[in-house]
Amino acid sequence: MERGVSVKKFAATAVLLTILAATNPVSAAEQLVLIVSVDSKVQQLDSQEVRKLFLGLTVTHSGDRLRPVLNEADVRVKEIFLQNIVSMSETTYDRSVLRLALIQGQVKPVAYNDIGLLIRAVVADPTAVSYAWAKDVAHDSRIKVLRVLWYD
Amino acid sequence: MPNFCLREVLLCVVLSLPWTNPAFAQHDHSSSDFEVFVAAEAFHGTGQTHSGDADPWIDADLVFGFTKHQFRVFGEYYITPDERDLERFQMGFEFVPETVFWIGRFHQPGSAWNTEHHHGQYLQTGITRPYIERWEDEHGIIPQHITGALFESRQSMGEDGAIQISGGVGAAPALSDEGLDAISLIGDNPGRHRLSVTGRLAYLPQYVGASGIGLLFGHDDLSVSSTHTLGSLQSNDAKVTLYGAYIDWTADPWRIVATNYYVDVALTQIARNESFMSGYLQVERQLPRGFTVFGRVEDSARMQKSRYVALFDDAGGEIVIALRRQALGVRWDFTRRQALTVETSHIVSLNQKSNELRAQWSAAFP
Numbered sequence: 001m002e003r004g005v006s007v008k009k010f011a012a013t014a015v016l017l018t019i020l021a022a023t024n025p026v027s028a029a030e031q032l033v034l035i036v037s038v039d040s041k042v043q044q045l046d047s048q049e050v051r052k053l054f055l056g057l058t059v060t061h062s063g064d065r066l067r068p069v070l071n072e073a074d075v076r077v078k079e080i081f082l083q084n085i086v087s088m089s090e091t092t093y094d095r096s097v098l099r100l101a102l103i104q105g106q107v108k109p110v111a112y113n114d115i116g117l118l119i120r121a122v123v124a125d126p127t128a129v130s131y132a133w134a135k136d137v138a139h140d141s142r143i144k145v146l147r148v149l150w151y152d
Numbered sequence: 153m154p155n156f157c158l159r160e161v162l163l164c165v166v167l168s169l170p171w172t173n174p175a176f177a178q179h180d181h182s183s184s185d186f187e188v189f190v191a192a193e194a195f196h197g198t199g200q201t202h203s204g205d206a207d208p209w210i211d212a213d214l215v216f217g218f219t220k221h222q223f224r225v226f227g228e229y230y231i232t233p234d235e236r237d238l239e240r241f242q243m244g245f246e247f248v249p250e251t252v253f254w255i256g257r258f259h260q261p262g263s264a265w266n267t268e269h270h271h272g273q274y275l276q277t278g279i280t281r282p283y284i285e286r287w288e289d290e291h292g293i294i295p296q297h298i299t300g301a302l303f304e305s306r307q308s309m310g311e312d313g314a315i316q317i318s319g320g321v322g323a324a325p326a327l328s329d330e331g332l333d334a335i336s337l338i339g340d341n342p343g344r345h346r347l348s349v350t351g352r353l354a355y356l357p358q359y360v361g362a363s364g365i366g367l368l369f370g371h372d373d374l375s376v377s378s379t380h381t382l383g384s385l386q387s388n389d390a391k392v393t394l395y396g397a398y399i400d401w402t403a404d405p406w407r408i409v410a411t412n413y414y415v416d417v418a419l420t421q422i423a424r425n426e427s428f429m430s431g432y433l434q435v436e437r438q439l440p441r442g443f444t445v446f447g448r449v450e451d452s453a454r455m456q457k458s459r460y461v462a463l464f465d466d467a468g469g470e471i472v473i474a475l476r477r478q479a480l481g482v483r484w485d486f487t488r489r490q491a492l493t494v495e496t497s498h499i500v501s502l503n504q505k506s507n508e509l510r511a512q513w514s515a516a517f518p
Contacts (some may be wrong), residue, residue, distance in 0.1 A: 047360075055360050058249035063332075065221065067183060094489070095275065098187060099362065100518055102272045104252070104304070105217025105226025105242075109184040 031134035032150040040126045056100045070111035086109035186449040189213040189272035193513040208232035213271040222246045251305040260350040261318035261369035264398035264502040272515040283474040284430040288332035295372045297334035298322040314359040322347035324372040346373035362363040368396035387419035406436035417460040428454040443487035450477040490515040
């Protein structure tokens with residue numbers, strides 16, 4: 001009898017947690033990860049390289065020039081990108097990228113506002129580097145996760 | 153606006169549209185981009201000031217870049233009601249990241265202001281540029297457009313900083329009745345063009361930042377191609393050598409830009425060479441809601457005694473060479489990539505004083 005009550009409590013708690021996790025997008029398990037194609041030669045990039053890359057400066061790996069791909073599919077991802085990856089306000093970031101375009105014709109990072117299209121773009125180009133929620137790429141064998149950029 | 157060819161702008165935009173498609177670049181490891189900087193300006197001045205070439209009522213600056221592996225192509229096409237010019241066109245090879253060897257027409261690296269702002273008004277906080285930094289076709293007295301080879305490198309130094317080195321060698325402008333004539337890539341090139349050597353050495357406290365402090369150098373051998381200029385200068389050749397130092401420092405919410413140049417002009421057929429100094433200090437302060445206030449002081453020494461500087465002054469008495477200027481203004485970035493700016497300035501020129509008021513809308517697209 002006691003065992004039955006215990007099982008019911010456990011099941012109720014599990015159901016409650018599942019509902020909470022489903023309704024609250026900022027769950028404890030949220031992670032923003034740095035991603036490349038599984039065909040990419042890149043094994044790791046440090047924070048400074050990631051910052052240079054997304055500011056439009058040249059970053060190479062094994063002789064290949066890496067191509068930054070911005071994830072604008074989610075407002076929260078964009079906020080985390082600005083705060084934790086390039087450490088700039090949106091205006092300052094925009095001006096920095098424009099400035100490099102004006103000074104030496106540096107190409108702005110390509111932006112996607114659809115996660116499906118972004119993943120397709122990364123898969124198609126072994127030099128592409130982007131970032132996404134871990135849950136969006138967790139079971140995608142075409143994507144290689146380099147590291148966690150941010151977690152909550 | 154009979155001379156303003158809007159279709160050229162539209163043509164460039166249309167031609168550039170495929171480049172902005174990410175899919176275009178996905179499979180061949182190339183990438184390309186374009187930006188259009190647009191500005192429109194209203195002007196009022198006292199005395200004999202006029203807006204002139206320096207202040208077209210509307211202008212568009214098209215910047216395009218293409219990168220494939222280590223090869224890069226880059227250009228800047230500037231359009232006003234009176235002017236259409238390929239200001240920069242450079243083809244480069246990037247040996248290692250951020251070390252590029254370019255050939256083509258470029259802005260000489262010895263200018264602190266122009267290598268930062270070029271022809272795009274939107275990224276320049278104020279409306280006007282300092283007189284000493286004016287372009288050749290605005291009665292500028294320092295050669296700015298060089299055609300030849302340019303080497304640029306930025307290398308890490310310390311934990312976050314970097315050293316920036318730029319050096320250019322090429323053909324200098326020629327000295328004509330209208331001022332300095334730089335080599336045009338799409339027009340006629342009258343006059344002889346001699347050697348230009350320019351450079352910059354700078355320390356950047358942050359590799360990815362815009363702040364920097366550095367030294368500037370330029371040496372231009374200018375041939376004199378007209379009898380009128382020859383008579384005024386009493387020399388068939390002018391060797392202009394520039395030594396400068398600059399600081400461009402941002403510590404939010406403040407920004408300071410200061411530059412000082414010492415310019416030596418060697419003339420061949422008179423015994424005494426000339427020299428003068430010119431500098432400026434601009435201070436900017438960001439305020440809430442997208443506002444920025446700024447002030448700039450420009451000053452010079454011995455410019456009024458220079459036979460070389462006098463060549464560039466307008467015969468009609470209009471102000472083109474300022475000895476001193478104080479400017480004050482406010483800019484409002486009211487939405488993404490668009491700003492409104494108001495600037496007032498007091499100018500002391502070679503032969504008169506005047507006041508100016510300007511209002512400008514500037515933007516960057518897309």
